[in-house]
Every structure is written in structure tokens, then in C-alpha cells.
Amino acid sequence: MLAHDDNERATRVGPGTPMGTTMRRYWMPALLAWELPEPDCPPVRVKLLGEELVAFRDSRGKIGLLEEHCPHRRVSLFFGRNEDCGLRCVYHGWKFDVDGRCVDMMNEPEELSFADKIRTTAYPTVEAGGVVWAYLGPEDRRPPLPKFAWTQAPPTHRHVSKVIQECNWLQGLEGGIDTSHVPILHRVLSADSARPGFKPGDPFVRGKAPILELDVTDYGYRYAGLRPLDGESVHVRAYHLILPFHQIRPGRTGAGDYTGVAGHIWVPMDDETTMVYNWEYSTTEPLTEEDRLERRLGNGPFDVDQTTFRSRRNRENNYLLDRRVQRTESFTGIDGVNVQDRAVQESMGSIVDRSREHLGPADRAVIQARRLLLQAIKTVEAGGTPPGVEPTYYTLRPAEAVVPRDTDWRTLLAPEAPRSEVLQQV
Numbered sequence: 013m014l015a016h017d018d019n020e021r022a023t024r025v026g027p028g029t030p031m032g033t034t035m036r037r038y039w040m041p042a043l044l045a046w047e048l049p050e051p052d053c054p055p056v057r058v059k060l061l062g063e064e065l066v067a068f069r070d071s072r073g074k075i076g077l078l079e080e081h082c083p084h085r086r087v088s089l090f091f092g093r094n095e096d097c098g099l100r101c102v103y104h105g106w107k108f109d110v111d112g113r114c115v116d117m118m119n120e121p122e123e124l125s126f127a128d129k130i131r132t133t134a135y136p137t138v139e140a141g142g143v144v145w146a147y148l149g150p151e152d153r154r155p156p157l158p159k160f161a162w163t164q165a166p167p168t169h170r171h172v173s174k175v176i177q178e179c180n181w182l183q184g185l186e187g188g189i190d191t192s193h194v195p196i197l198h199r200v201l202s203a204d205s206a207r208p209g210f211k212p213g214d215p216f217v218r219g220k221a222p223i224l225e226l227d228v229t230d231y232g233y234r235y236a237g238l239r240p241l242d243g244e245s246v247h248v249r250a251y252h253l254i255l256p257f258h259q260i261r262p263g264r265t266g267a268g269d270y271t272g273v274a275g276h277i278w279v280p281m282d283d284e285t286t287m288v289y290n291w292e293y294s295t296t297e298p299l300t301e302e303d304r305l306e307r308r309l310g311n312g313p314f315d316v317d318q319t320t321f322r323s324r325r326n327r328e329n330n331y332l333l334d335r336r337v338q339r340t341e342s343f344t345g346i347d348g349v350n351v352q353d354r355a356v357q358e359s360m361g362s363i364v365d366r367s368r369e370h371l372g373p374a375d376r377a378v379i380q381a382r383r384l385l386l387q388a389i390k391t392v393e394a395g396g397t398p399p400g401v402e403p404t405y406y407t408l409r410p411a412e413a414v415v416p417r418d419t420d421w422r423t424l425l426a427p428e429a430p431r432s433e434v435l436q437q438v
């Protein structure tokens with residue numbers, strides 16, 4: 013459980029809040045790069061940490077991320093004209109460049125030079141891995157670029173999508189680092205079902221309840237769920253949490269092989285709405301068109317409206333839950349692994365009351381994540397640098413394998429893991 017005050021500190025992200033101030037120390041996804049496909053294309057609304065923003069790609073291809081509302085009389089620049097290296101408000105023609113400078117005014121005489129005195133809020137951006145990242149923090153604390161390994165993979169081998177989740181970001185994150193729910197919530201009941209999920213014969217499902225082992229690192233932590241199988245073997249699934257909201261987990265190819273790398277990023281739009289970024293990359297073959305449809309997860313273009321990024325299966329329609337399917341084919345009767353996640357996590361309420369929980373040993377990774385987030389807030393309040401800012405996370409890899417029981421799961425993460433320092437074993 014978490015006391016009311018700590019729950020407030022850990023979850024709320026608006027300007028001036030403890031977690032909002034902490035999150036503003038990291039690069040964070042603002043939108044997908046393809047949403048701004050070419051110079052002078054239409055601008056896009058962006059909501060990030062409770063701030064209403066507008067993104068545009070100027071005539072030279074540079075991306076601007078400005079406060080949405082024009083500093084003149086607060087009209088939305090979403091309606092603006094993206095022309096000649098700036099975004100022009102359609103109400104009185106004030107025009108802003110990617111740095112937020114007002115470069116022209118159509119309703120004031122030029123000789124007044126009033127435009128020189130006007131600036132709007134503009135945040136720095138960088139493109140990496142098909143994502144436009146933004147930094148909303150103090151300029152003198154801007155961290156190294158967000159070069160996660162997946163962002164450095166060639167476009168043929170990586171994929172990223174996004175979908176809105178209708179609850180606080182921490183509920184999503186806590187689901188993403190909660191290995192114990194995975195072979196339960198996402199279970200398929202019969203071996204011959206075509207529904208997405210983990211089948212009865214999968215070692216992940218056959219294994220007994222997991223033992224969790226966790227190492228705190230300088231970026232967050234790495235942890236493994238160890239599920240004993242019959243005989244002398246154990247199923248291992250090892251993840252990373254990179255503060256404040258990145259998960260790296262083993263991905264599975266269509267054949268069920270353990271070769272992919274995948275992850276989610278739970279980026280708060282505001283306190284009660286989250287944009288979840290879903291990425292994967294292959295270290296071997298290029299991804300196929302079928303991979304990019306993300307049917308198994310329910311995050312692709314068949315499942316998520318690609319203009320609003322709202323899921324077609326959502327709270328209003330009970331995620332198209334089918335009770336017949338729930339009896340005979342899948343644990344939930346809901347299709348799509350991440351649709352199942354959104355269903356249970358949104359059902360907890362906009363911001364779950366963590367003072368009313370009953371946590372057990374299987375929640376160890378969740379408990380540790382909260383502890384690290386609250387510590388990160390304290391570090392920032394004391395003038396320090398929170399974990400996950402330095403580039404030690406650049407090369408992290410997850411692992412999944414069935415191995416002899418005496419195998420140390422940490423060796424499965426090599427050779428990348430030794431780059432980052434282990435601070436504490438929990």
C-alpha cells in the first residue's frame with residue numbers, strides 16, 4: 013500500500029508538482045515522427061504532463077513544440093498556417109518559429125517592432141527511433157539524448173506505435189513491471205485456440221508461481237521472475253525498469269521464439285490520461301508487415317484509430333468482452349494482450365487509491381518501483397540528478413529462457429548488463 017500523500021506525490025505530473033518536476037528532467041516521447049511527415053505539413057496537438065502543446069515541422073524540417081495557445085489572445089495554434097519557417101496564428105497573423113520567437117505580426121505596424129518583444133514557450137525536441145522526444149525541464153539540466161538501443165536499430169528492424177490509456181500513468185507502469193499477472197491475465201485456455209495470449213503448454217504458464225529477484229541499478233532496476241518447472245529447470249523472464257517510465261521486456265516472434273526485444277513507455281498526458289508507446293525491435297530478421305499490425309497486442313491500426321489514438325475496444329464498450337470466449341477460450345474473454353492490460357488497469361479508477369491495497373511478495377517489483385520513484389523526487393528536490401538520466405541504459409537487453417535451476421539469470425543479460433552498476437540486490 014501507499015499512504016495518500018505518497019500516492020499523490022508519485023502520480024500527479026502537472027507543472028510544479030513533485031513528480032511533474034522530476035519527470036521534466038528526462039527526455040520523453042511527445043509524438044510519433046510520422047505524424048509530421050514532411051516540411052510545412054499540418055501541425056499536431058500534443059498533450060504532455062498536463063500541458064497543451066502543438067508540434068509542427070517547419071520548412072527546413074525542424075520540429076517545433078510550442079505552447080498550444082497563442083500568446084496574443086490565446087487562440088489555438090493547431091488552426092495555424094505552417095508556412096515559411098513558422099507557425100502563423102490565423103486570428104491576427106502572429107507567427108512563431110520553432111524556438112518560440114515571434115517573427116511577424118499582421119495586425120500591428122512593423123515600425124513598432126512589437127514582435128521582437130514577444131516569445132512563446134518552446135521546448136527542445138529530437139527525433140530518434142521514429143519518435144519525436146521533448147525535454148520540458150530546466151535548460152542547464154538537459155540530459156544526454158535518449159539513445160535507447162531500439163531507437164538506434166534500422167527502421168526495417170524496429171516498430172513503434174502509440175495508444176491512449178484512460179488512467180494515470182503509474183497504473184500502466186505498474187502493470188508493465190508486474191510479471192506475476194502475465195501468464196494469468198493473458199492466458200489462453202485451450203491449445204488449439206487462435207486467440208492471442210499464452211497457451212497452456214507454454215513454460216511461462218506451466219511454471220509455478222514466480223520467485224522475484226531484483227537488482228537496483230543506476231538507471232532503475234533489473235529483475236527476473238523465476239518459475240520452477242518440473243525436473244531441474246526453471247523458466248526465467250528478466251526485465252528492466254528505466255526511470256521514470258520505460259519498460260524493456262522480452263518480445264516474442266510469431267513462432268514463439270525468444271528473439272525479440274520489446275517495451276512500453278507510459279507517458280502522462282495529464283494525471284488521468286496516458287499515452288502508451290509500444291516498441292519492438294528485432295536483432296535478427298527485419299520485421300514484417302504482419303509484425304507491424306500488432307494484432308496479438310491489440311495496439312495496431314486495426315485496433316487503434318490512427319488519428320485519435322483511441323482504442324476501438326475501450327471502457328465504453330467493455331472492451332468487447334465476450335463471456336462465451338471467457339468460458340471456453342481465454343481467461344478474460346477480451347482480445348488483445350494489451351487491451352486486457354488496459355481493461356484491468358482502467359477498471360481500478362483514474363488514480364487508484366493505493367492505501368486500500370494488499371500487496372504480497374509477488375508485488376516486490378511494483379513496491380520497489382514506487383520506492384525508487386519517491387526517492388527520485390527527493391533527489392530532485394535536493395538539487396540532484398535522478399536515476400535513468402545518464403547513458404548507462406543505452407544497451408540494455410532483456411532475457412527469457414528455460415535454463416537449469418542453478419543458472420544465475422544475470423548471466424543471460426550479458427554482455428550488456430555489466431555496463432551499468434548494480435547498487436543493491438533486493
Ligand code: FES
Pocket residue numbers: 082083084085086087101102103104105106
Ligand atoms: S490570438 Fe493569435 S494572433 Fe491574435
Ligand SMILES: [Fe+2]
Pocket residue numbers: 187193194197198349353
Ligand atoms: Fe499484461
